[in-house]
Amino acid sequence: MKDISRADTALRGRLLWFVERPEEHGAGAVRYIEDGLLVLAGGRILAVGETSALRPALPAGAVIHDHSGRLITPGFIDPHIHLPQTQVVASWAAQLLDWLNTYTFVEEQKYGDPAHAARGAAFFFDELLSNGTTTAVAFCSVHSASAEAFFAESERRNTRMAAGKVMMDRYAPDALTDTPQSGYDDSKALIGRWHGRGRQLYAIAPRFAITSTPEQLEAAAALSREHPDCLVETHISENLEEVATAKRLYPECADYTAIYEKYGLFGRKSLMGHSIHLSESERQRYADADAVAVFCPTSNLFLGSGLFDWKAMREPRRPVRIGVATDIGGGTSYSMLQTMNEAYKVLQLQGQRLDSLALFHAMTRGNAIAIGLDHLIGSFEPGHECDAVVLDARATPAMAHRMETVTTLPEELFILITMGDDRAVEETYVMGEPKKPRKRG
Incomplete structure (x- = not known):
């Protein structure tokens, strides 16, 4: 296991990112961990993996932002x-x-x-x-x-x-x-x-x-x-x-x-x-x-x-x-x-x-490639800067109602794309720090 003794922060949730174009490489392009942990130091990703494997090795002072059950993708x-x-x-x-x-x-x-x-x-x-x-x-x-x-x-x-x-x-x-x-x-x-x-x-x-x-x-x-x-x-x-x-x-x-x-x-x-x-x-x-x-x-x-x-x-x-x-x-x-x-x-x-995997790839790793920054952002590979978004596919009554019939990750992603907006964004992380503005009043 990678040494994570320097970790200061971790994000927990359902982690999704891409390493290739799904429309060309299929399932091999996708990385998905149902209960995953992004382990960070100074806003950069030290390690990513199963929570059960990584959490015991976290130093005592590390802050864990727990979004269990929520989908976390690159910003x-x-x-x-x-x-x-x-x-x-x-x-x-x-x-x-x-x-x-x-x-x-x-x-x-x-x-x-x-x-x-x-x-x-x-x-x-x-x-x-x-x-x-x-x-x-x-x-x-x-x-x-x-x-x-x-x-x-x-x-x-x-x-x-x-x-x-x-x-x-x-x-x-x-x-x-x-x-x-x-x-x-x-x-x-x-x-x-x-x-x-x-x-x-x-x-x-x-x-x-x-x-x-x-x-x-x-x-x-x-x-x-x-x-x-x-x-x-x-x-x-x-x-x-x-x-x-x-x-x-x-x-x-x-x-x-x-x-x-x-x-x-x-x-x-x-x-x-x-x-x-x-x-x-x-x-x-x-x-x-x-x-x-x-x-x-x-x-x-x-x-x-x-x-x-x-x-x-x-x-x-x-x-x-x-x-x-x-x-x-x-x-x-x-x-x-x-x-x-x-x-x-x-x-x-x-x-x-x-399909929904290709669409999610396009607005994360795909756009990072387009602007020449895929070595820094757009995925959750170790060494990358940790900009991330936490998504809730049940954010509105209509979305929650539709989600009652969903059985696969691609279906959930397509609902987020088709029915989602800022209400589906539970949190936005910039270099591992929560940054979504809160509504006034």
């Missing part, structure tokens, strides 16, 4: 979300470009005020942790103050997060644009201040090709070359009008993907939000570059953007890494459970199906 990961759009959710509009101009750009201007940004960040993190999300990759506004507020709040809560100041220098209000030089300078300063500080990471964030001039895309690429360990986050092929506009603005490029290729922003660190309207050639180039296609189902449905083709992306000869994300505020729920609920339906409409 959920959201690879595409917008900090300044929390008050944009559920805004009635036409499709993407109208929605941006009518609502989103109006709200994002407010994040130039540090006090407003700080209030928004506190609310944002409360919502994430209430829903069991322990890691996200976020777009802030164009203002450095918004990124400062994001990282300061994340540091206070000790969450592992990535974010970036949006870079955009055209087709937006004056109060919401930078320049190629100021976007570069502000981003570089934020990288120097926050990237690698504790659990904070930086994502270079040219919003999308429409709102960046060629000069700004060149500046973003320069940042990426200078800081190759930073992520790159952007948007692509979300909406047909957007695709046509991008091609009109960059006529020398054969397709939308070619724009990001031309400016050196398309590679293994690139998180390409939406990625709906892609040709076979573009999908092949995603695979060749090891770029990530980020599926945002609730946003795609709400804005009428289109249906993400999971099967085409995972074609066996050229599988593309996929992330699944809420995309608040085009997205309509902070819950990764509800996001996977809608992902399932989007795929059903195309004659594609993912």
Whole structure:
């Protein structure tokens, strides 16, 4: 048995995590312990196994958080979300470009005020942790103050997060644009201040090709070359009008993907939000570059953007890494459970199906792989940071009623995905510490 004499904390419950993709490796991808113990030291996993085997070896002072009977999985990961759009959710509009101009750009201007940004960040993190999300990759506004507020709040809560100041220098209000030089300078300063500080990471964030001039895309690429360990986050092929506009603005490029290729922003660190309207050639180039296609189902449905083709992306000869994300505020729920609920339906409409194990893998280890952090988060392997969520499949009367007929773990997981939300999250752990905000009143 591994020496656990240094342990200071343990989580007890029904432990579930993944070591491979269930859709490719079946039962061999799954690790499940009916009465398990996660043994921690300094927030990292020392050992995982049966409670009966590990508990007697715990040192006398170790704190045990007992969630016997409850399901414990790695914390959920959201690879595409917008900090300044929390008050944009559920805004009635036409499709993407109208929605941006009518609502989103109006709200994002407010994040130039540090006090407003700080209030928004506190609310944002409360919502994430209430829903069991322990890691996200976020777009802030164009203002450095918004990124400062994001990282300061994340540091206070000790969450592992990535974010970036949006870079955009055209087709937006004056109060919401930078320049190629100021976007570069502000981003570089934020990288120097926050990237690698504790659990904070930086994502270079040219919003999308429409709102960046060629000069700004060149500046973003320069940042990426200078800081190759930073992520790159952007948007692509979300909406047909957007695709046509991008091609009109960059006529020398054969397709939308070619724009990001031309400016050196398309590679293994690139998180390409939406990625709906892609040709076979573009999908092949995603695979060749090891770029990530980020599926945002609730946003795609709400804005009428289109249906993400999971099967085409995972074609066996050229599988593309996929992330699944809420995309608040085009997205309509902070819950990764509800996001996977809608992902399932989007795929059903195309004659594609993912079972509950594959859906749970997608929002834990799968998303960790997508953002290049599967060596740190997304599973319960020894050495990993212990971010975890405790789930109750009987959290509401309707769920409890449905659970009366359930006999298997996959059935229970599918109920959590289909019927669950923040009410099904009993606790959220960040580096082994309970962090779910408690309701007031």
